[in-house]
Amino acid sequence: xxxxxxxxxxxxxxxxxxxxxxxxxxxxxxxxxxxxxxxxxxxxxxxxxxxxxxxxxxxxxxxxxxxxxxxxxxxxxxxxxxxxxxxxxxxxxxxxxxxxxxxxxxxxxxxxxxxxxxxxxxxxxxxxxxxxxxxxxxxxxxxxxxxxxxxxxxxxxxxxxxxxxxxxxxxxxxxxxxxxxxxxx
Amino acid sequence: xxxxxxxxxxxxxxxxxxxxxxxxxxxxxxxxxxxxxxxxxxxxxxxxxxxxxxxxxxxxxxxxxxxxxxxxxxxxxxxxxxxxxxxxxxxxxxxxxxxxxxxxxxxxxxxxxxxxxxxxxxxxxxxxxxxxxxxxxxxx
Numbered sequence: 001x002x003x004x005x006x007x008x009x010x011x012x013x014x015x016x017x018x019x020x021x022x023x024x025x026x027x028x029x030x031x032x033x034x035x036x037x038x039x040x041x042x043x044x045x046x047x048x049x050x051x052x053x054x055x056x057x058x059x060x061x062x063x064x065x066x067x068x069x070x071x072x073x074x075x076x077x078x079x080x081x082x083x084x085x086x087x088x089x090x091x092x093x094x095x096x097x098x099x100x101x102x103x104x105x106x107x108x109x110x111x112x113x114x115x116x117x118x119x120x121x122x123x124x125x126x127x128x129x130x131x132x133x134x135x136x137x138x139x140x141x142x143x144x145x146x147x148x149x150x151x152x153x154x155x156x157x158x159x160x161x162x163x164x165x166x167x168x169x170x171x172x173x174x175x176x177x178x179x180x181x182x183x184x185x
Numbered sequence: 186x187x188x189x190x191x192x193x194x195x196x197x198x199x200x201x202x203x204x205x206x207x208x209x210x211x212x213x214x215x216x217x218x219x220x221x222x223x224x225x226x227x228x229x230x231x232x233x234x235x236x237x238x239x240x241x242x243x244x245x246x247x248x249x250x251x252x253x254x255x256x257x258x259x260x261x262x263x264x265x266x267x268x269x270x271x272x273x274x275x276x277x278x279x280x281x282x283x284x285x286x287x288x289x290x291x292x293x294x295x296x297x298x299x300x301x302x303x304x305x306x307x308x309x310x311x312x313x314x315x316x317x318x319x320x321x322x323x324x325x
Contacts, residue, residue, distance in 0.1 A: 028240035036228035036271040038221055042284065048272050050280060084240070102312055144316065151307055151314035
């Protein structure tokens, strides 16, 4: 079964997410940068765990972008916050699933879901959601276990990210020169 | 008896065939911990009224104030248990992190002071997390 396979996913022509394709999480420049870190006791993480938690916008699941269908310079851009610069943390679905299983989440479903750039450029959509890592469960006060699993998952993911996985901030894309789709896989 | 000041301050130096006296270690340790607490408070004061390079939503002044007051109280109660990290919370707030060794297992505890006035405590241990929210929120 592919990482994105799910029942009822027939409303899109976008292929399901492959366990070994590269996904990225957008990280706001300055986001998670420590105000203080005692480096005499440990090395600071490359990406703070809090940046892998679902934001209020991630109601349907954690937002990730597939580099298979969007070039990195465009993946680091949001048209609704065009002044905000982003770094990209590269992630593998198979590794995210492994982290999930280690904290008691049986499986992760990666569902293609169009964002603003996908609506502009059409299918295949590059944006997808990790359904199990969603804000609704994270905020569910009546069942704390779902939130605790998401917290543990984010912690596991952040410890697996290395320096090589995190890009420098990207400049805004230039539509005249920067291809939206990657040149080749 | 030596009066070498580098021993008293535990600065690195050549072996002198003498161990630092326990009192000297304790004094140095207290000074080190005090310096760390000062750095933590200074880091929070540094973002008062200015988010600097923190992306929006930045911590509010009320959040920073609550974090400083609680850190000062924790410093008074347990001066050797210094935070290891302070980061801005992505949704607006401050997260303070402690790490401790419990029977050979590292335990991470984070206290998040959020802009909505709530305080959330998370303990990470053995790959799992346990969270709780303080209903009373920020102390007044």
